[in-house]
Amino acid sequence: MEQIIDIHEERAVLVGVRLPDDYDWQLEESMQELISLSDTAGARVVGEFIQNRQRPDAATFIGKGKAEELKEYCEEVEANLVISDRELSPAQSRNLADKIGVKVIDRAQLILDIFAGRAQTKEGRLQVELAQLKYMLPRLIGQGTKLSRLGGGIGTRGPGETKLETDRRRIRKRISDLERELKEVQRHRALLRKDRKDEPFPLVSLVGYTNAGKSTLLKTLTGADVLVEDKLFATLDPTTRRVVLPNNDTVLLTDTVGFIQNLPHHLVAAFRATLEEVIEADLLLHMVDASHPNSERQIKAVHDVLQRLGALEKPMIMVFNKIDNVTDLLSLPHSDSPVVNISALSGEGIEELLRMVADVLKQRYSLIKVTIPYAKSNLVSLLHQKGKVLLEKYQEDGITLEVEISRVWADRIVSQL
Structure with a gap:
């Protein structure tokens, strides 16, 4: 037949x-x-x-x-x-x-093209369209003013065929408009990020190879309504949710776009605004598909992108996921960072992961006792914002506080006394 x-x-x-x-x-x-x-x-x-x-x-x-x-x-x-x-x-x-x-x-x-189908937020769609048009512009040379020869389908989604059929001058103007609009969106994101920093909650980012299970873990930990799919780049736009740790501390957990090998440099640059969630994080959870035969090389690919972002030296926990599909845990790659084995789908190892997050973040905090002169009482408000106040006593010479606070903020505040 x-x-x-x-x-x-x-x-x-x-x-x-x-x-x-x-x-x-x-x-x-x-x-x-x-x-x-x-x-x-x-x-x-x-x-x-x-x-x-x-x-x-x-x-x-x-x-x-x-x-x-x-x-x-x-x-x-x-x-x-x-x-x-x-x-x-x-x-x-x-x-x-x-x-x-x-x-x-x-x-x-x-x-x-995949990014174009996955972007849901305004910022994500702007970044995709901008990257696509910058990619397409030099490819218009020699094709006249039309791109009708491309037809439809893969490689033409995102901006849409009608936009891709415009001439180079209009595309350059569209690029300029997109860059200006994206800067405004990024400025708004920076304000939101500043608001988050004003809260005494550490920022934890999920990073890893695409399809390693980051979105599944976020859904398991928070019940977040995020897309979980067995395909590459199922998640493009970052999602942030609160997670309460076993010691009752709260962290903000963010899911980010997955990485792959040979990720073009200009794509990393195009999505740098989204990846700023990684740059700003206090702790990275590097998710690894432990069942993948090439997990070691996938780890290297993620490290290469983190290096380009200047985030490789951040505190990191290696989270080997999908261990329910692994027969020999001893064969997992070695890591200098703390390691935990989990199954984000079944929940195995999740409690141990949360305890490890609490322990690693705890190491970055100090318990300080300071007396703030009344003339500098604005620092009291800052201590409440940036740390956890365990004791506050009003005395003749000022306000005495015992505070659990990050070393960076402790040094910054003490230097002002």
């Missing part, structure tokens, strides 16, 4: 290139991730095309001969989309599409 092809279906061929410095496992792992990304975006992967090269071809990345082979392969499997695992220059993308005769996108454009 002849197979019926859905003409509206995105049938993708994935293209990978192995350069001299690449290991086989690196390419294999990256291609597996590209399959997951394609599935998340809604494409059906109908084939893979792998090539060995000494260096990328300036015109098509894979070379003229291989482009012809790829064209024949796409016709054979009836593909209407080619996705490159490596980022293509505007010229390479354009030339390759001309030679093959189907739409060509790369990993960065695929990720942006």
